Amino acid sequence: MGGVVIAKFLCMAKARKEYEAIVTCTMGCAFFGAPFKGSEMAKVALLYSSVFGNDAYESLLSFMRTETNDTLDEVVSDFMEIREKLVPKIELFCAYEEVPTDVAYAERMVNSPKMSSLTQHKFFRAGAKKLMEVGFSGLPGTHFVTKESAVLPGTHTIGLTVGHADLIRFESITSEKFVPVKMALTSMVQTARINARKRTSGQNLLSHKFVNQVRRSLEGVDMRQKFRAKVEQRQTTSWLTSEPQYQQWMAIGDSAKPLRSPHMWLKGGPGLGKTNASLAAIHTIGQTQLQEQQTESAGRNETFLAYFLCERSSGYDTAEDVLKNLITQLIDQEESLAQHARWFVPNPGYRGAASDDSLRSDLDTPASGAKATATVDNLWQCLQDMIEDPIVSSIHVIISNFHLLDSGESTTALLVKLREDAFSTVATPRVNHRARWLITSRDDQHIRSHLTAKCIAVIDLENDREYGGKVKIARQKHAKDTVTKLRQTKKYSSDLASYIRNSIESQSEDEKWIDSLCLLLGAMPNNSSSLTIRKWLREMSRYSINRLVDHARDTILSQNEDLTLEIDELLQTLTIAYEPPTLADLAVLTEIEDIQQLTELVRKCSPVLQIGEVSEDRNKVIFGHPEFRDHLITLYHGDSEQRKRYHGSMAWRCFKYIEKSYDRGQNGDAKGMRSLALTERIIDDSNVLVMANEDEEPDDAGPQVKRPLSVARTQSSTSIDILAKDFQMLRVSFSTTTGTSGAEMKAYGANGSEIFRQ
Incomplete structure (x- = not known):
């Protein structure tokens, strides 16, 4: 009856706060013949008690009788309630006897040499005789604990071909009888590692504040929203999903089988179905993942999905963008994984004290309080730590249109990491491949040189006759x-x-x-x-697709010759905007303040431009097709200096709008607020953009001066933090990426809250 004692103990621990942690940390229980509904043998034991006068045990033995027993029922009911309320539940395993215990067992015990001295006692001999006559004579071939009593609902159960006394006796760990027990216990131990992390994360070991700080430190685009928008615009089916190699890669849960290689590269030219294949994989795996989460086995096979849809726009086109987004998606699915990204948290309260109230002279150092910068090396290591976390059983990672990433050092570094990871799996048992990678791209040389290897499965949509x-x-x-x-x-x-x-x-x-x-x-x-x-x-x-776009643009301009400058400004602005803007946003970015005029301009630019009608693009100005934007980016921003100057112009337009809109003091008091004029220059030999503030009025101390607001460094990812005291502690962050067409500007109030982003 040890199993009943364990159940009662956990009920008592749950009721006392100082012992409640024992319940929280209990991941599984294995019961062998525990009489949860009592036992007929309790009658015999009661008779034994009456013969030998052990009155002290009568209450306990009465507790084990099979007749209506409110006390035992209450213990079992309370235990099952505790189990059900825990997330994840306590794993239970119940074994029961299949062979009845007969009288011969009791006779052997009485006549055993080890008990000879005891059996010489006249009282014992008399009692044993009475017990044999009255007790076992009425119970020939009796199960000590029946299957119905030993098995709890909703648990893993097995029957052992032994009597009650031999339930926990095994000849060796290789014996046939021990095999099912070993399998059950092994599964319970493996599940415990996952469930312990899940359960303890639910106990607020990582505060929501800390998890949110990790998210903010790696903040990027909302990829789930982007996927939903893509799904609304196009089909999510693909003929590739019926290919055996592709199906094997997508399989998750119980249907997943060991792969020759967990890395797959789907390559081909434009319009061959790469994007559709990615969307179909994301949709299929996402649906299967959702079904798993709705079953009881969700904790047993925890499957994760992370994906990135590359584009030629800010936030979508660097290796750092990819890795940061994959990490935050995993944290969204399991918050306890945030511990692996704690090194990126810039909050001084978590990573040490530092001041954010002045420009950092050394832009290569991490943000205040952070121990690691968001480089490819650091982000990759963080992602690998998450993949190796015990809570992760398997993960599918999909990177669509890899060729759209900036072909700079960071992208090369990511390709090197992927190649090294693929080679590392060669020496790893196939069953240990937790992460499955799907990369889709064109067959560009810089990608081909890294992803062409025997350890990477390739589906060639252009050169393979089969496809x-x-x-x-x-x-x-x-x-x-x-x-x-x-x-x-x-x-x-x-x-x-x-x-x-x-x-x-x-x-x-x-x-x-x-x-x-x-x-x-x-x-x-x-x-x-x-x-x-x-x-x-x-x-x-x-015409090729690029000539089609050129023809469409030329047609629009020729039909509206008097609006050539406005239309060019509109198209140029949209190719460089951080995200599709509303008409109100465009009024700021183009300095065309008349909304009706802007609306008419967008209409005249149809079908190259249109007002979005679905999902995240609703009521925003978007391109009729992504190819229109991609080609116009090359047309308008092929020159790097021209692109940087336009970045600066857009940023300053946003800055002037903030100045105009921001509260200039209580009751309109603008004391301390100065009208600023911005000058910018590009240092020819170093590609450094310098923005400076010119006072329109001289200071009391002397003549007009120029104060540098920011200096942009020229690495693959540049971040400028501006502390503009002239704007009442307004802090502006302006980010751009060398070799890309994207820019982002953020403005924060004195309390640190974001008030503007473009």
């Missing part, structure tokens, strides 16, 4: 579906729709080309004749 036919079929289907939607919108006749579809299928380069062409075709006036459409299509079908 070539499937890609063509998928492209034809995409053309058919796109033209069908276009016909419904434009009310084309059947013969015109058939002509368009056949022309596109015969001339199409890829799915992106099909989308771009149909988008431009849909922008033609509704009263266009069939002959006009055929003529336009015959000419446009010979």
Whole structure:
């Protein structure tokens, strides 16, 4: 009855605060023949008590009787309630006897040589005789504890082909009888490692404040929101999901099998289905992950999913962006993993005291209080620590369109890390491969040189004949579906729709080309004749996707010659903005303050530009297709100095808007607020952008002076912290990345709260 004692002990510990931690730290219990519903043998034991006069045990033995027993039921009920309320639950294993215990066992015990001296006692001999006559004679072949009494609901149970006394007796660890017990105990121990971390993290061992500080220190774009927006705009199915190699990589949970390589590179040219394959994998794994979490076995096979959709825009185009986002996604799924990223926390209260109230002269040092900067090396090590954490059973990592990352030192460093990780798995047992990586990209040389290896599985969409036919079929289907939607919108006749579809299928380069062409075709006036459409299509079908974009831009400018400067300013601003802006944002960024004029400009730029209607892009100005933006970035910002100057101009427009909008003092008191003029220059030989403040009025102490507000260093990732006392302790952070088209500006109030971001 030791199992019942354990259950009662945990109930008592739960009721006393000083012992409650024992319950919290109890991960599993293994019971062998515990009489949770009593035992018939309690009757025999009661008889024994009456024969030998052991009255002190009568209450305990009465407790074990199988008749209606409120006390025993209460213990079991309380124990199961405690188990159910714990997250995760206590793992339970119950073993029961399958062989009845007969009278011969008791006779052997009485006649045993070890008990000979005891059995000589006349009282014992008389009692034993009475016990044998009355007790066992009525219970031949009796189970001490029945299966119904030994098994608790919702637990892992096994029956052992032994009697009650031999339930915990095994010849050796290799004996056949011990095998199922060993498997159950091993599973319980392995699960305990995961559940202990989960349960203790639920006990606030890591405060929400600390976890949020980790998130803020690695803050980036919301990738889940970006995925939802992508799903709303395009299909999440792909023919690749039916490929055996791809299916094996995606499998999780019980269906997962050891892989030849946990690293897979899906490569190919534009429009061959790489993005769709990534979205389909994210969607499929996410759904399976959700189903796992809704079952009782969620704690047993904890599966994680992290992904990054690369783009040519700020926040989406550096290796640091990728790693920081993957880390924060894992923390969102399991907050206890935040402990591995504690080195990045800049809060002095956690990582040591330092002042943020002045410009740091050494920009290479970490932020105040942090012990590590967000470099590829440090972020990669943090990610590996998370993957190796006992709470992580398996993780799928997907990086889509890797070729869109800035091809600088940080991206090369990440490729080196991926290659080294792939080689390290060769010497690792396949069952120990926790992380599965899927990289999709074009077959660019700098990527190929690192990801071409025997230890990395490759799916080549361009050069593999097996996939070539499937890609063509998928492209034809995409053309058919796109033209069908276009016909419904434009009310084309059947013969015109058939002509368009056949022309596109015969001339199409890829799915992106099909989308771009149909988008431009849909922008033609509704009263266009069939002959006009055929003529336009015959000419446009010979153009590459870049020429299509150039043609669309030239057409817009030629139709609005009096607005050329405004349209160019609008397009140039949108190619460099941190995220799709609203019309109000555009009024600040372009200095075209008339919202109606801006709305009309956007309308005139259709289909290159449009007002978003779904998800995160609702009521924001966006490009009709991502390819439009990618090509215009090259057109407008091919020169690095030109790009940097435009970054600075946009930042200053935002800065002037903040100055105009920010509270200038109580009751309009603007004392201490100065109108600032900004000058900027680029040091020719070092690509350093210097921004300075010019006082419009001279100080009392002397003539007009210039005060440097910030200096930008020229490494792959640049961060400028400005403490502008002239703006009532307003702190502005302006970030840019060399070799990219993105910039980000943030403004913070005196209390540290973010009040502006662009």
